Amino acid sequence: MSAQPHALIATFDKTPDLMRAAALVRDAGYKNWDCITPFPVHGLDTAMGVERSRVPRISLAGGITGFCAGMAMIWFLNGHDYKLIVGGKPFFSPLFAFPVSYELTILFTAFATIIGMFVLNKLPMHYHPVLKYDQIHRGLDDRFFIVIENRDPKFDPAATRALLATAGGAHITELEE
Amino acid sequence: MSADSTTATYDDAPPLRDSARAHAAHAHTGAHPASPHPRPAILDEVNPAPLPRATLIAHGCSFNWITEKICGIIEGKTPTWWWVSFLVAAFVASWTVMGLIYLVSTGVGVWGHANPVNWAWDIVNFVFWIGIGHAGTLISAILCLLRQKWRTSINRAAEAMTIFAVVCAAIFPAFHVGRVWFAWFLFPVPNSNDIWQNFRSPLEWDVFAVSTYGTVSVLFWYVGLVPDLAILRDRFFNAGKKIRSWLYGLFAMGWRGSNRHWSNYEMAYVILAGVSTPLVLSVHTIVSFDFAVSLLPGWHTTIFPPYFVAGAIFSGFGMVLTLMLPLRALFKLEDLITQYHIDCMCKITLATGTIVGYAYAMEFFIAWYGANPYEGFAFINRAFGPYAWAYWIMISCNVITPQLFWFKKIRRNTALVWMLSIFVNVGMWFERFVIIVTSLARDFLPSSWGYYSPSVVEIFTFFGTFGVFSVLFLLFIRFLPIMPMAELKAVASQAGTHAKH
Numbered sequence: 265m266s267a268q269p270h271a272l273i274a275t276f277d278k279t280p281d282l283m284r285a286a287a288l289v290r291d292a293g294y295k296n297w298d299c300i301t302p303f304p305v306h307g308l309d310t311a312m313g314v315e316r317s318r319v320p321r322i323s324l325a326g327g328i329t330g331f332c333a334g335m336a337m338i339w340f341l342n343g344h345d346y347k348l349i350v351g352g353k354p355f356f357s358p359l360f361a362f363p364v365s366y367e368l369t370i371l372f373t374a375f376a377t378i379i380g381m382f383v384l385n386k387l388p389m390h391y392h393p394v395l396k397y398d399q400i401h402r403g404l405d406d407r408f409f410i411v412i413e414n415r416d417p418k419f420d421p422a423a424t425r426a427l428l429a430t431a432g433g434a435h436i437t438e439l440e441e
Numbered sequence: 442m443s444a445d446s447t448t449a450t451y452d453d454a455p456p457l458r459d460s461a462r463a464h465a466a467h468a469h470t471g472a473h474p475a476s477p478h479p480r481p482a483i484l485d486e487v488n489p490a491p492l493p494r495a496t497l498i499a500h501g502c503s504f505n506w507i508t509e510k511i512c513g514i515i516e517g518k519t520p521t522w523w524w525v526s527f528l529v530a531a532f533v534a535s536w537t538v539m540g541l542i543y544l545v546s547t548g549v550g551v552w553g554h555a556n557p558v559n560w561a562w563d564i565v566n567f568v569f570w571i572g573i574g575h576a577g578t579l580i581s582a583i584l585c586l587l588r589q590k591w592r593t594s595i596n597r598a599a600e601a602m603t604i605f606a607v608v609c610a611a612i613f614p615a616f617h618v619g620r621v622w623f624a625w626f627l628f629p630v631p632n633s634n635d636i637w638q639n640f641r642s643p644l645e646w647d648v649f650a651v652s653t654y655g656t657v658s659v660l661f662w663y664v665g666l667v668p669d670l671a672i673l674r675d676r677f678f679n680a681g682k683k684i685r686s687w688l689y690g691l692f693a694m695g696w697r698g699s700n701r702h703w704s705n706y707e708m709a710y711v712i713l714a715g716v717s718t719p720l721v722l723s724v725h726t727i728v729s730f731d732f733a734v735s736l737l738p739g740w741h742t743t744i745f746p747p748y749f750v751a752g753a754i755f756s757g758f759g760m761v762l763t764l765m766l767p768l769r770a771l772f773k774l775e776d777l778i779t780q781y782h783i784d785c786m787c788k789i790t791l792a793t794g795t796i797v798g799y800a801y802a803m804e805f806f807i808a809w810y811g812a813n814p815y816e817g818f819a820f821i822n823r824a825f826g827p828y829a830w831a832y833w834i835m836i837s838c839n840v841i842t843p844q845l846f847w848f849k850k851i852r853r854n855t856a857l858v859w860m861l862s863i864f865v866n867v868g869m870w871f872e873r874f875v876i877i878v879t880s881l882a883r884d885f886l887p888s889s890w891g892y893y894s895p896s897v898v899e900i901f902t903f904f905g906t907f908g909v910f911s912v913l914f915l916l917f918i919r920f921l922p923i924m925p926m927a928e929l930k931a932v933a934s935q936a937g938t939h940a941k942h
Contacts, residue, residue, distance in 0.1 A: 279936060299700040302504060303668075303930040304707050308700050317708035327716075341629055341637035353641050363646040363727055367653040370720045374657045374713060378664055381709035385702040388694040395697055401675035404668070404698050406504035406930075 270393045270441040271413040272424050274433025275402075279305050282408040285431035286311040289410060292427055296416035300394065300409035319380050326376020327369050334365030393439045411439070497591055497932050499776040504930050507777075511669075511922045511929075512676055514772055519919065522771065527915050533908025540902030541616060549619040551898045558881045558893035563617040565873040566903050568728055569756070570610035571651065572749075572869060574658070575721055576757020577603030581661060582717035585710075591785050593928040594777045598768065599761050600662040601921075605913040606760075607655040609906040614647075628652075643730035650727040657720055661713050663692075664706075669922040671696035725749040732876065739819035739880035742807065748800035752869060755793035755839070759865030762786055764914065766859045768923065777924060780853060787846040787858060790865060794843025797872075801840065815885075823879045827892055831875050838868020 276282040286299055290313040299308060308314075335358065342348055343356030353360070382388070394400060394411055403409045410433060412424050421438075428436050498507070544551050554561055577599035584592040615624045627648045629638055638645050670693035677686035696702070729749035732740035762783075769778045808820040823832050842864040845851050852858060878893050895903075917923070930936055 300698045301700055301703065302508075302672075302698060303927040303936065304703040305700070305936070306931075309704050312700060314701055314704050317705045319705050319708040320712060323709075323712045323716075337629065338640045342640050346635065346637050348636065348639055350639050350641055360641045363643075363723070363730075364640060364649045366723060367646075367649040367720075367727075370716045370723075371653045371656060373716045374660050377709045377712045377716075378660055381664070381705050382694065384705045385699075387696065387702070390690060390695040392695060392697055394699075395695070400697070401672070401679055404672045404675060405508045 269414060269421065269438030271411050271439040272421070272428060273300075273394070273397055273409050273411045273437050273439055274428040274431070275399070275435045276408040276410070276433060279408065281432050282410070283308060283311045285410055285428070285433060288431045289412065289427065293418055294412055294416050294424075296419075297410065297412040298394075300400070300403040300411060302404050302406060302408075305408075318384060319377060322380030322384075323373050323377040326380075327373040329376075330369040330372025331365050333372065334368035335361050338364060393441055397437065397439055399435070399437075495591070495779075495781040496934070497594070497779070497781070498929065498934070499779050501934060502776055504933065504935070507926055507929050507933070508672060510774075510777070511924050511926050512673060514918070514923060515673065515920060516676065516680070520771075523915060523919060527912065530908045530911035530915060534905055534912050535908070536901040537612070537905025537909055540898050540905060541612070543898055544616060544902070545621060549617065551896060552617075553894055553896040553899055555891065555893070557884045557886075557889050557891055558878060560877055560881060561893050562874075562895050562899045562903055563613040564731075565870065565877050566906065567610050567613040568749075568873045568877075569870045570606045570613075570906065571654075571728060572725065572753035572756045572873075573760045573866075574603035574606035574610070574654070574757065575725060575750070575753035576761050577601070577606075578654075578658060578661075578717050578721040579754050579757065580761070581665070582714040582721060585714040586718060589785075590932045591782050593932050594774075594779075594782055594924055595761060595765055595786070596928070597662075597665060597921075597925050598765060598918075598923050599757075600658065600665065601914065601917045602757075602760060602764060603658045604655070604662060605910050605917075607651065607658065608913065609910050611651065611655070612906065612909075614651075643727065643734045646727045647731055650724045654720060654724045657713075657717060661717055664710060664713060665925055665928075666921065667693055667696050667706075668698065668927040669925060671698070672926060673922070722750055725753045737819075737880050737884070738813070738815040739823065739876065742804065744800055744803055744807070748797070748804075751793045751796040751800065752839075752872060755790060755797050755843070756866060756869035758786055758790045758793065759862045759869065762790070762858060762862035763866060766855055766862070768918065770855075772923075774924075777929065783855065783858060784852050787852045790862070791843045791846040794839060794846075794865070798840035798843075801836070819880055819883070822883050823875060826879065826883065828875060828879045828882065831871050832879075835868050835871040835875050838864045839872060842868065 274285075276285060282299060282301070282305065286308060289297055290311065299305075299312060301308070309316075338361040339356045343354075347355050394409075397403075397409075399407070410428065410431070412419060412428070418424075425436055502510075552561075552563065554563075577596075580592050580599040581596045581603075584596075615621055618624055618627075626632060627638070627645075638648075640646075670689045674686050674690035674693050677683075677689060726746040726749065729745035733742060733745040735741060765778060765786075766783075769775060805820050808816045811817075823829075842861050845861060846858075851861075882893055883890055
């Protein structure tokens with residue numbers, strides 16, 4: 265078998281063209297493909313068949329951890345390890361522990377959200393074939409790309425190229441690994 | 442393929458988020474032939490007034506224009522005014538550095554604190570700077586949740602303002618502990634005394650609130666920067682500047698604009714906005730607990746949390762205007778920060794300024810209605826006592842100044858808006874001064890009454906923080922994109938997913 269390109273990349277000028285093409289590629293049954301856009305295009309997730317992001321689950325786990333960590337820390341420090349007598353107040357009460365636990369909930373949620381987002385996106389990934397495309401800077405500027413990778417079971421250099429051409433893609437280029 | 446069959450394929454696809462809305466619009470105009478709903482007869486008699494949405498990016502600028510404009514600021518030659526401002530700012534910042542060196546080498550007595558006023562400029566400055574930061578988070582978080590799209594032009598710079606304001610704020614509590622090398626005692630780190638922090642104290646809550654606020658603000662800012670850093674990475678690479686490309690690329694995390702990434706990214710961004718909203722409201726609430734939980738007349742009031750939050754947003758928007766209007770003029774950003782943006786900022790300043798004015802009135806009302814003679818004395822003393830000059834500066838700057846923003850003529854006079862925004866900053870500094878100093882200077886025991894004046898060290902330390910802030914802000918506008926390019930493009934008119942019919 266001759267060396268296959270890593271992927272085929274096609275260029276689109278306007279968001280409506282991209283949306284139409286994305287729906288076509290999705291309906292053709294491709295799985296390992298992507299759109300490269302300079303900004304989040306609303307509705308493109310549906311057109312691509314991308315599922316709802318799983319980031320919120322990670323955030324929720326982070327938030328619960330943060331709240332419990334705050335409560336447990338304050339109970340341990342002021343109510344258990346060193347019982348500090350201040351103004352006849354109880355050694356531990358969830359009421360005075362609340363503000364700090366609240367802040368820690370937010371802190372842990374923020375870290376979980378960001379780390380979760382990067383992990384789900386498999387970032388940092390400083391080397392990626394798409395980034396070797398000589399026009400990639402346009403994809404972060406004012407052009408839209410569709411990339412179909414060769415690891416997709418339906419990938420066939422000729423047929424995939426034809427599909428992208430039918431969808432209205434210009435400058436269909438092979439990307440090297 | 443003919444245009445018709447393309448449209449057919451598109452319409453056969455499952456409905457997109459926006460297409461439902463588009464169908465509704467078609468039903469109104471009756472332009473869509475295949476509309477499933479019959480058009481109600483009453484609609485023929487209705488003549489709706491056109492209410493066009495404000496254009497957020499003037500003159501229909503293209504995506505590429507936005508990229509070139511924002512990146513051009515970083516890639517271009519350093520302007521002369523930048524170097525001049527930077528040197529002046531660095532000189533002013535040196536006052537803070539020298540003031541702090543003198544403080545640490547001599548002792549905290551070089552500040553003007555003396556019984557009965559043991560909290561004064563240090564805490565005033567701390568609350569002032571933290572308050573400044575709040576507008577940045579309001580713009581990036583609350584306005585994001587409320588889908589106020591005009592925020593995109595100003596949110597990056599406002600978030601930078603937040604972070605630098607928190608840096609300036611943190612200087613004061615850290616140094617007023619006296620022995621700054623023990624400032625880490627604020628955090629629950631095991632120490633040789635084997636005693637833990639007292640978590641029943643609002644001062645300890647404040648440590649967590651402010652450090653969480655600083656951290657989350659940096660994280661939020663960084664997440665917003667990632668796609669823009671990727672643009673700079675590729676542009677510097679193409680321009681042959683490999684070192685700068687590598688540096689921007691390092692922080693861009695290999696971002697490549699993948700829509701599967703955008704999907705997670707947008708979700709993360711909304712969640713960050715969602716958690717930053719309760720965060721920003723809680724930070725000044727907890728700062729106000731430092732006062733409200735004490736038993737001093739004038740401090741011990743339940744109105745403090747909402748009043749402090751409104752005041753913080755008020756002062757923060759004052760500072761946003763102070764910073765953005767010169768930036769707009771210097772970098773010719775009139776197409777991105779339009780008159781509509783200035784109007785919006787002025788109106789928020791007006792709204793929060795009015796809330797602050799209401800709070801001042803309500804404090805007086807409660808002091809009288811509460812029938813507590815000490816509370817009553819504290820407020821009469823504020824307005825007519827030894828610090829009456831500070832009180833009336835506060836009233837004129839915070840209550841009267843924002844009311845001018847009712848007038849379109851004033852909002853359209855950029856130079857005047859800029860001057861009024863300075864008044865807002867001054868007024869809010871005096872608000873904290875009035876609250877903190879007047880209550881302490883006339884405490885319970887008339888024999889210990891005093892009058893607080895700042896020492897020269899304090900004055901230079903405080904004014905130096907404007908230099909610290911400016912140095913950081915100037916570095917920001919030189920090296921980082923001052924506006925979020927991806928977000929600007931998303932609100933541009935050509936970003937819509939529907940071709941013009």
